[in-house]
Amino acid sequence: LAKTTQPISMDSYEGQEVNITCSHNNIATNDYITWYQQFPSQGPRFIIQGYKTKVTNEVASLFIPADRKSSTLSLPRVSLSDTAVYYCLVGDDRNTGGFKTIFGAGTRLFVKA
Amino acid sequence: NAGVTQTPKFRVLKTGQSMTLLCAQDMNHEYMYWYRQDPGMGLRLIHYSVGEGTTAKGEVPDGYNVSRLKKQNFLLGLESAAPSQTSVYFCASSLIPRTGNNEQFFGPGTRLTVL
Numbered sequence: 001l002a003k004t005t006q007p008i009s010m011d012s013y014e015g016q017e018v019n020i021t022c023s024h025n026n027i028a029t030n031d032y033i034t035w036y037q038q039f040p041s042q043g044p045r046f047i048i049q050g051y052k053t054k055v056t057n058e059v060a061s062l063f064i065p066a067d068r069k070s071s072t073l074s075l076p077r078v079s080l081s082d083t084a085v086y087y088c089l090v091g092d093d094r095n096t097g098g099f100k101t102i103f104g105a106g107t108r109l110f111v112k113a
Numbered sequence: 114n115a116g117v118t119q120t121p122k123f124r125v126l127k128t129g130q131s132m133t134l135l136c137a138q139d140m141n142h143e144y145m146y147w148y149r150q151d152p153g154m155g156l157r158l159i160h161y162s163v164g165e166g167t168t169a170k171g172e173v174p175d176g177y178n179v180s181r182l183k184k185q186n187f188l189l190g191l192e193s194a195a196p197s198q199t200s201v202y203f204c205a206s207s208l209i210p211r212t213g214n215n216e217q218f219f220g221p222g223t224r225l226t227v228l
Contacts, residue, residue, distance in 0.1 A: 032215065034215070034216075041222070042219075042221060042222070043117075043203045043205070043219025043220055043221060043222055044156065044203075044217075044219050045219070046216040046217065046218075049215070049216070087155060087156075102158070102172070103148070103155035103156040103157070104155045105153075105154060105155045106155055
């Protein structure tokens with residue numbers, strides 16, 4: 001299983017762009033990179049998923065370099081409501097051999113006014 | 114659409130008691146999952162199901178049993194609760210994972226305390 005390493009916590013201010021980097025040196029060829037967001041007392045919520053290069057949706061962008069050993073979640077112009085825990089997951093859940101998605105400890109983002 | 118719902122929201126048990134947590138989804142998803150989350154930690158997969166009538170062990174299955182008799186429901190049972198099972202339990206569901214789409218939809222969680 002590809003292990004992921006993220007910063008434990010980050011602080012930012014409203015209106016700033018926040019970049020959270022995740023390391024996954026042992027990523028396998030078929031693995032996808034997925035990010036979830038979790039607010040206190042709620043279940044995680046899917047943010048974005050990608051395989052290589054750049055993926056963008058209405059919430060965030062995901063940058064993945066050519067070697068895929070890391071990825072960066074970019075949140076543009078954060079607000080107080082973006083204060084949450086962000087999880088980086090690496091895995092290929094399509095394998096019939098078993099379920100592989102593992103949640104790590106995540107990155108606690110705290111956005112200040 | 115209600116999405117993924119969990120019953121109950123809170124529960125307090127005494128050591129040795131048993132209980133069942135119910136998860137229901139109305140999105141016609143094939144896959145369903147049970148996770149536990151301890152304070153300050155990430156989620157750990159307990160059991161999962163890839164379809165009606167199937168179950169499989171996850172990362173931390175000991176002390177739990179599951180059943181998926183209907184596609185929309187996934188039950189998590191604790192036969193003899195222990196204080197180490199005090200946690201928040203999340204249920205999730207997803208479509209069959211395929212290229213670029215394995216988003217899981219989570220329920221609101223059940224907070225369980227075992228005294």
